[in-house]
Amino acid sequence: MSLEDIKAGLEQTFPFLQGAVSVPRPRRIFVDVGPAHTAEVMEHVVLRLGFSSLSAITGLDEGATFGVIYHVNTPQGDVLSLKTHLERTSPAVKTVTGYFPSADIYERELTDLLGIQVKGLAPGHRYPLPDSWPAGEYPLRKGWKAVC
Amino acid sequence: MHDLRDLHDVKVPFGPQHPALKEPESFLISLRGEKITSMSVRLGYNHRGIEKACEERTYVQDVYLLERICGICSHSHSTCFVQAVEEIAGLRVPERALYIRSLIGELERIHSHLLWLGVAGHEVGFDTLLMYAWRDREVVMDILVKLTGNRVNYGINTIGGVRRDITADQIQEVLEAVRALEEKTKYYIQVATEEVTFVKRMSGVGVLLPEDAVRLGAVGPTARASGVDRDIRRDDPYAAYARIPFKVPTSTHNDVYGRAVVRLSELMESYQMIRKILKDLPEGPLTVRAPRKVPAGESLSRYEAPRGEDVHYVKSNGTEKPERVKVRAPTLANIQAVSRMLEDRYLADLPIVIAAIDPCFSCTDRLIGVKQEARRKKDTMSWEEVRVSGIRWYRERGIDFSSLNKELERWLG
Numbered sequence: 316m317s318l319e320d321i322k323a324g325l326e327q328t329f330p331f332l333q334g335a336v337s338v339p340r341p342r343r344i345f346v347d348v349g350p351a352h353t354a355e356v357m358e359h360v361v362l363r364l365g366f367s368s369l370s371a372i373t374g375l376d377e378g379a380t381f382g383v384i385y386h387v388n389t390p391q392g393d394v395l396s397l398k399t400h401l402e403r404t405s406p407a408v409k410t411v412t413g414y415f416p417s418a419d420i421y422e423r424e425l426t427d428l429l430g431i432q433v434k435g436l437a438p439g440h441r442y443p444l445p446d447s448w449p450a451g452e453y454p455l456r457k458g459w460k461a462v463c
Numbered sequence: 464m465h466d467l468r469d470l471h472d473v474k475v476p477f478g479p480q481h482p483a484l485k486e487p488e489s490f491l492i493s494l495r496g497e498k499i500t501s502m503s504v505r506l507g508y509n510h511r512g513i514e515k516a517c518e519e520r521t522y523v524q525d526v527y528l529l530e531r532i533c534g535i536c537s538h539s540h541s542t543c544f545v546q547a548v549e550e551i552a553g554l555r556v557p558e559r560a561l562y563i564r565s566l567i568g569e570l571e572r573i574h575s576h577l578l579w580l581g582v583a584g585h586e587v588g589f590d591t592l593l594m595y596a597w598r599d600r601e602v603v604m605d606i607l608v609k610l611t612g613n614r615v616n617y618g619i620n621t622i623g624g625v626r627r628d629i630t631a632d633q634i635q636e637v638l639e640a641v642r643a644l645e646e647k648t649k650y651y652i653q654v655a656t657e658e659v660t661f662v663k664r665m666s667g668v669g670v671l672l673p674e675d676a677v678r679l680g681a682v683g684p685t686a687r688a689s690g691v692d693r694d695i696r697r698d699d700p701y702a703a704y705a706r707i708p709f710k711v712p713t714s715t716h717n718d719v720y721g722r723a724v725v726r727l728s729e730l731m732e733s734y735q736m737i738r739k740i741l742k743d744l745p746e747g748p749l750t751v752r753a754p755r756k757v758p759a760g761e762s763l764s765r766y767e768a769p770r771g772e773d774v775h776y777v778k779s780n781g782t783e784k785p786e787r788v789k790v791r792a793p794t795l796a797n798i799q800a801v802s803r804m805l806e807d808r809y810l811a812d813l814p815i816v817i818a819a820i821d822p823c824f825s826c827t828d829r830l831i832g833v834k835q836e837a838r839r840k841k842d843t844m845s846w847e848e849v850r851v852s853g854i855r856w857y858r859e860r861g862i863d864f865s866s867l868n869k870e871l872e873r874w875l876g
Contacts, residue, residue: 340550370791392699416680417679428514443506443507454512454515
């Protein structure tokens with residue numbers, strides 16, 4: 316199935332994705348989805364479209380919102396970037412460790428560097444900041460400046 | 464006779480500073496007798512603030528900064544980044560530049576895999592192999608110096624192409640080096656597959672079944688040694704790889720032995736790829752002009768680093784500095800499989816199992832600027848201040864090296 320077919324299929328299955336799917340080049344597809352629909356679109360792309368491996372999770376400070384991008388790929392080399400946006404006050408996402416156990420470390424990174432809480436994540440070490448790092452300091456937020 | 468039912472779990476800290484680890488990382492191991500029952504990993508000791516720093520620098524400055532994420536796979540990171548920026552800016556990189564990027568990429572793979580071979584030999588008590596492999600690695604390091612000016616951090620990439628050309632004389636030198644290394648590698652393959660002690664020490668150790676490799680997101684030689692046939696160079700080609708035929712070696716041994724065989728086989732593939740690159744090297748310019756300000760957009764770039772899939776996500780905002788740069792180095796993907804590899808295995812297997820994923824924690828951890836609440840105004844030290852502070856720290860604890868230093872000076876004349 317080509318990425319153009321996947322795009323058409325996504326827009327048909329999820330009408331709210333009209334205009335939110337783009338294929339900027341071969342083997343890359345970007346899907347922009349609201350937080351209310353992230354879980355169902357994620358389930359669809361992982362279980363039905365074969366994007367069964369996780370490359371990374373990127374957190375973004377977008378100013379008014381926070382962005383979270385799940386970069387999932389197929390064994391054939393296609394990568395789908397599923398982007399969602401979170402309210403700035405108490406930003407939170409649900410864990411995707413049910414699909415990808417390896418998501419654990421990337422989700423801890425979201426919490427440490429951007430202050431995005433991950434619901435359902437098993438207890439564990441923080442990553443990557445030191446244990447003594449002051450609470451409420453999130454280095455990848457745009458307003459945060461390194462002192463040195 | 465001892466009653467083994469009396470055994471209870473003992474927790475042993477391994478790291479963050481440990482002779483068996485080449486970089487700081489911390490493992491907390493639960494042992495029952497000599498067997499590992501569970502393990503937890505704490506990373507982050509090499510976090511240096513690179514992603515944040517990228518947002519405060521221009522794209523060109525970031526090429527050099529990102530190249531310094533790692534000393535071993537520096538070309539992997541810089542190529543991965545410039546590819547993302549070039550895609551957003553809509554640049555059409557000249558063919559000759561793409562071939563030179565692939566050439567340096569394969570030379571980097573050779574030096575990285577030979578380095579690994581030596582480390583693996585050392586971890587299993589085969590130090591002769593360490594000496595041989597590292598001696599021969601110098602051949603490829605010399606070639607990299609001649610082509611780029613540096614052993615690591617080559618500075619060959621720029622946005623829009625490469626900064627140095629390759630001459631006809633250099634091509635001959637590379638071909639001669641490749642010929643010599645190929646002969647050496649054949650010998651190492653013979654040693655790795657026929658030397659009984661080596662084979663026995665590696666076989667059945669650090670087992671990672673194919674389904675676990677996929678489930679836990681393993682990449683690169685670690686995944687391929689568990690039969691997972693994936694290689695970004697073939698599956699998502701970049702640089703000149705779409706035009707270079709090559710095989711992707713895999714193994715179904717699922718253990719450290721398989722990882723050794725895969726890496727050695729990859730060396731042989733890299734040699735023939737380099738010959739093909741140099742034979743087909745197209746004529747033409749090295750760069751296209753890149754804009755200082757990159758239009759708003761985003762791109763995800765992937766690269767098959769020596770340790771596996773390297774991922775860079777870049778978001779631009781129309782200025783000369785990126786809005787966001789995200790780096791996912793291969794070790795972060797592979798380290799999560801290590802706990803699985805060591806479950807119910809002997810403690811003595813731990814160093815070689817960790818070494819067998821060829822970990823690079825500098826890549827994994829990336830960034831940070833230290834912020835001290837109590838000393839907001841000045842929290843940096845010059846080298847001299849660090850030295851003086853270190854001496855004072857030891858003296859306060861009753862340790863004084865002055866007499867030892869004087870004695871050393873006397874011995875050294």
